[in-house]
Amino acid sequence: MSPVGKTITIIGGGASGVLLAAHLLRSDDPDLRVTLIERQGQLGQGLAYSARMRHHRVNVPARGMSAFADSPDHFWRWLQRREPGRHASSFVFVPRRQYGAYLEDVLREAGDRIPGRLRVLSEEVLALNETRVGVETLLGNGTSIASHWAALAVGHETQAARGRGIAVRSGSESDTPLDPDASVMILGSGLSMVDAWISLAEAQHRGPITVVSRNGLLPTGHRDVAPLSIDAADVPFGTSLTYLARWFRDLVRETESQGGDWRSVVDGLRPYNQRLWQSWPQRERRQFLRHVRPWWNVHRHRLPPDLHARLVQAVARGQVTLVAAEFVGIERSETGVRATLRPRGTDERQIMDVARVYDCGGVSVDVRASNNPLVQHLVRTGAAQADSMHIGLDIDDHCALVGADGNVSQRVRVVGPLTRGRFFEIEAVPDIRLQCQALAESILRAE
Amino acid sequence: MLTRKGKYGLKALAALAQAGEGQLLGVAEVARANAIPKKFLDAILAELRNAGFVRSRKGKLGGYGLARAADEIMIGHVIRVLDGPLAPIPCASRTRYQPCDDCDVETCQVRHLMLEVRNAIAEVLDKTSLTQLTALGGADALPNIMTA
Numbered sequence: 001m002s003p004v005g006k007t008i009t010i011i012g013g014g015a016s017g018v019l020l021a022a023h024l025l026r027s028d029d030p031d032l033r034v035t036l037i038e039r040q041g042q043l044g045q046g047l048a049y050s051a052r053m054r055h056h057r058v059n060v061p062a063r064g065m066s067a068f069a070d071s072p073d074h075f076w077r078w079l080q081r082r083e084p085g086r087h088a089s090s091f092v093f094v095p096r097r098q099y100g101a102y103l104e105d106v107l108r109e110a111g112d113r114i115p116g117r118l119r120v121l122s123e124e125v126l127a128l129n130e131t132r133v134g135v136e137t138l139l140g141n142g143t144s145i146a147s148h149w150a151a152l153a154v155g156h157e158t159q160a161a162r163g164r165g166i167a168v169r170s171g172s173e174s175d176t177p178l179d180p181d182a183s184v185m186i187l188g189s190g191l192s193m194v195d196a197w198i199s200l201a202e203a204q205h206r207g208p209i210t211v212v213s214r215n216g217l218l219p220t221g222h223r224d225v226a227p228l229s230i231d232a233a234d235v236p237f238g239t240s241l242t243y244l245a246r247w248f249r250d251l252v253r254e255t256e257s258q259g260g261d262w263r264s265v266v267d268g269l270r271p272y273n274q275r276l277w278q279s280w281p282q283r284e285r286r287q288f289l290r291h292v293r294p295w296w297n298v299h300r301h302r303l304p305p306d307l308h309a310r311l312v313q314a315v316a317r318g319q320v321t322l323v324a325a326e327f328v329g330i331e332r333s334e335t336g337v338r339a340t341l342r343p344r345g346t347d348e349r350q351i352m353d354v355a356r357v358y359d360c361g362g363v364s365v366d367v368r369a370s371n372n373p374l375v376q377h378l379v380r381t382g383a384a385q386a387d388s389m390h391i392g393l394d395i396d397d398h399c400a401l402v403g404a405d406g407n408v409s410q411r412v413r414v415v416g417p418l419t420r421g422r423f424f425e426i427e428a429v430p431d432i433r434l435q436c437q438a439l440a441e442s443i444l445r446a447e
Numbered sequence: 448m449l450t451r452k453g454k455y456g457l458k459a460l461a462a463l464a465q466a467g468e469g470q471l472l473g474v475a476e477v478a479r480a481n482a483i484p485k486k487f488l489d490a491i492l493a494e495l496r497n498a499g500f501v502r503s504r505k506g507k508l509g510g511y512g513l514a515r516a517a518d519e520i521m522i523g524h525v526i527r528v529l530d531g532p533l534a535p536i537p538c539a540s541r542t543r544y545q546p547c548d549d550c551d552v553e554t555c556q557v558r559h560l561m562l563e564v565r566n567a568i569a570e571v572l573d574k575t576s577l578t579q580l581t582a583l584g585g586a587d588a589l590p591n592i593m594t595a
Binding site: 232240284 | 497499515516519521523524528534565569
């Protein structure tokens, strides 16, 4: 290990890893060394920002997507330099691949500020071994890196499509061209479904599309309204969900009666979402995940207005049908695929024959079933464990990894979506950038 | 800012916490021991039940008990339910905001100060659990929590 300077290894070069590196490199310390390791070789392009199509867009307006919370128009200025005069206002929803390009620029600029401090490796990480003074990071090429700190920024992970490969992931290799009149089923009704649907729509697909989800809900659309100014003193932390829901509905009613919009309430509450989650006992958290989350997600994770309008039209035209049902199973048939559903609130089975089933069931959250060799290693050796909700990794309030024995790691930190067990609202850039800023500051401050 | 309702509610919760987990106390009993009018306490406990802090059982052996562990119940959370936003004066709440007739909210220095006061109040109350409250036996225990 180098005798001088602070060394940090960041594993994962998606949005979370790039943001953490950028925040660390804001320091003026000339002896700081940051190593960013990304197995796929493309930086800033994790699951979210590697989308190929122009129509796969960021679902947060450009004004909210700066890499730096204290420089909120950083992304908007980058966008205007990139595409002068193209966007009338910062209430614009850019293609996700363009945001990936922004993150690449952010990283490059961060590295160029004081040359020699940032090293980027294209490698797989197999293991982390914590020592008394630091962390040893084992790479797929057989070598290892010693550093004072390691940060896991491994982000979202897709699981294999359901039905042992019969269902396919949109945009994957098995997503071969379809007969434009074929009938198609999409499992899931979140933003991944919207991606799959827009890919079909852009390929001039004319056949019927059945969207199956437990609740049959559709994401709502954005509107250009300011968040309501809500104060921590006003928010009912720690209450039952029914109490909070009533408070929330009353506030929406009051806001709307004054000519306001419900979105202002959802967005105004956002700074407190992490605290609300943390103020609940396990039982409330579990109930939220089971009963409230689907409803919350469609209001909280909204679509660009034009995309939303197009989707609503497709439903109105009858091309897209929303079905509230549980997915039971899938098998190959002579003409394609036979899917079995259990319509919501019934014990019946409904059979549907379609040409293809797209699995848009979202991301995998169970770290025990991770495909990532590093996560497997950490869980197997007890250096890491699932959080109590089994939706990510167990960490403490300061993002330190917590092992199976309850021991808090001195040297390993976690950022990004895998910290959702503790923070819940940690899926999007506006929250991740704050987390990365706080973690960078604490690492830079530490001895 | 702490109304009589808030104060009675906290006293009742402290009594339930001291009774121990799984124990139920009758409303009359709690009211008598803490000099709270019983009808008022009925209403207060009903609100605390709606908010998920206490549970009740009807019948001869019925009564009220804590719905969760005392160290998971934060005092600030209880006061918000009983007294509304933690605001020292009405114009210092944003959602239940009531401006004064005689001042301009943007320039009123008193209000700006009271916003600071409100944040300081929340800082203490949201970090104090019911367990900590019940540990505050006498006057000499009070400074500990203020510096915690």
